[in-house]
Structure formats: C-alpha cells, structure tokens
Amino acid sequence: DGGITQSPKYLFRKEGQNVTLSCEQNLNHDAMYWYRQDPGQGLRLIYYSQIVNDFQKGDIAEGYSVSREKKESFPLTVTSAQKNPTAFYLCASSIPEVGLNQPQHFGDGTRLSIL
Amino acid sequence: AQKVTQAQTEISVVEKEDVTLDCVYETRDTTYYLFWYKQPPSGELVFLIRRNSFDEQNEISGRYSWNFQKSTSSFNFTITASQVVDSAVYFCALSEARDDKIIFGKGTRLHILP
Numbered sequence: 001d002g003g004i005t006q007s008p009k010y011l012f013r014k015e016g017q018n019v020t021l022s023c024e025q026n027l028n029h030d031a032m033y034w035y036r037q038d039p040g041q042g043l044r045l046i047y048y049s050q051i052v053n054d055f056q057k058g059d060i061a062e063g064y065s066v067s068r069e070k071k072e073s074f075p076l077t078v079t080s081a082q083k084n085p086t087a088f089y090l091c092a093s094s095i096p097e098v099g100l101n102q103p104q105h106f107g108d109g110t111r112l113s114i115l
Numbered sequence: 116a117q118k119v120t121q122a123q124t125e126i127s128v129v130e131k132e133d134v135t136l137d138c139v140y141e142t143r144d145t146t147y148y149l150f151w152y153k154q155p156p157s158g159e160l161v162f163l164i165r166r167n168s169f170d171e172q173n174e175i176s177g178r179y180s181w182n183f184q185k186s187t188s189s190f191n192f193t194i195t196a197s198q199v200v201d202s203a204v205y206f207c208a209l210s211e212a213r214d215d216k217i218i219f220g221k222g223t224r225l226h227i228l229p
Binding site for chain 2: 058092106108
C-alpha cells in the first residue's frame with residue numbers, strides 16, 4: 001500500500017538537544033511538506049520541497065532544518081534554537097502540478113514533547 | 116492575503132442529527148482551490164474534497180455534501196444523519212493556483228454523541 005510513514009510516533013527532547021523526525025513516502029510524489037499543529041490551531045507550514053535537493057522555508061522555519069537528498073525522504077530536525085518545540089508534527093506529500101493544486105496526503109504525525 | 120476562517124471551534128450533536136460546518140475564505144486570486152480534511156483521533160489528516168473556484172456546483176458523497184458559494188466566499192460542509200465515527204476535527208483549506216501551498220483554517224472539533 002502506498003503512503004507516508006512518520007517515525008517515531010512519540011518523541012521526547014531534552015533541553016539543548018537536536019532531534020530528527022523521519023518522513024518517508026512511497027507515493028512517488030515530488031513535493032513534500034512539514035507542518036506544525038498546536039492545540040486549537042490549524043496547521044502551519046515549516047518547510048516544503050518541490051524537488052530533490054531543493055527546499056524552501058515556510059511560515060515558521062526558525063529553529064528547524066530539513067534535507068531532501070532522496071525523493072522519498074524529507075527528514076525534519078528540530079534544533080535547540082526552537083524554544084517551544086512541543087507540538088504535533090505532520091508530514092505531507094503531493095504531486096506538484098502548478099495551477100491544479102492537487103491534494104496533499106498526510107502521515108500519522110509525530111508528537112514531540114520536552115522533558 | 117489569503118485566509119480561512121472556521122468560526123465554529125467546537126460542535127456537539129446527537130447521533131443521526133444533521134450538522135453543518137462553516138468555512139469562509141479570503142483571496143485576491145480568481146483561480147484557487149478549496150479543500151476539506153478530516154482529522155480523526157489517530158492524528159492523520161484524511162482528504163475529503165477539492166473544489167476549484169470555477170466549479171460552483173454543490174457536491175454530494177454519501178452522507179457528506181458541500182455548498183460552495185463564491186458570492187459569500189463560503190465553502191460549507193454538511194454531514195447528514197451523523198454517526199459517532201464522524202467525530203473528528205475538520206479543517207477547511209485554501210490554495211491559490213500560483214503555488215501549491217495550502218492555508219488551513221483552525222479547524223472545527225465535531226462531537227457526535229450516541
């Protein structure tokens with residue numbers, strides 16, 4: 001079955017520590033996205049990538065970093081510079097067709113908490 | 116600037132009642148897309164519908180229906196004969212044709228009471 005796999009499901013971070021959230025997709029989608037969801041809030045875009053080896057900042061990129069070395073993988077690193085990292089993180093992918101705006105498909109999410 | 120407003124933060128209805136979730140959007144573009152997603156307790160967002168700005172026909176899919184009205188910039192979602200499994204957070208979203216980014220509303224948490 002094609003889909004998006006995020007791991008781990010739960011993650012705990014100590015003060016001053018960097019942590020990496022994994023996102024893998026086998027949908028053969030070129031575009032991938034990372035969102036942050038806080039309680040009672042909508043999804044806010046952190047980073048997105050429309051093609052391998054290229055990515056752009058979203059609305060709340062500070063304190064986060066990404067890489068896109070392979071089409072199927074888009075890991076997100078939450079750095080120690082992100083002072084309020086506790087949130088639910090969702091990864092998504094889509095077929096980037098300019099002007100057609102195909103729907104994004106989402107993983108199950110990673111819940112990150114501070115120890 | 117693009118914006119999506121879901122004024123209803125939380126709604127509770129008794130099973131088998133009909134319920135409508137409101138969505139109002141703002142955009143300066145003439146070509147755009149509107150979406151609805153469902154987020155069950157498991158967390159992943161499930162895509163429900165995508166509608167482009169040139170197609171104002173209402174759509175029905177089983178117990179789900181959508182009412183798109185450009186005159187009021189609204190894209191409302193109705194669940195008929197609600198069931199407990201419909202309990203979830205529902206997000207309305209907007210994407211302008213010039214890029215693939217999606218702007219989400221804050222969501223409406225729907226409780227269907229048995």
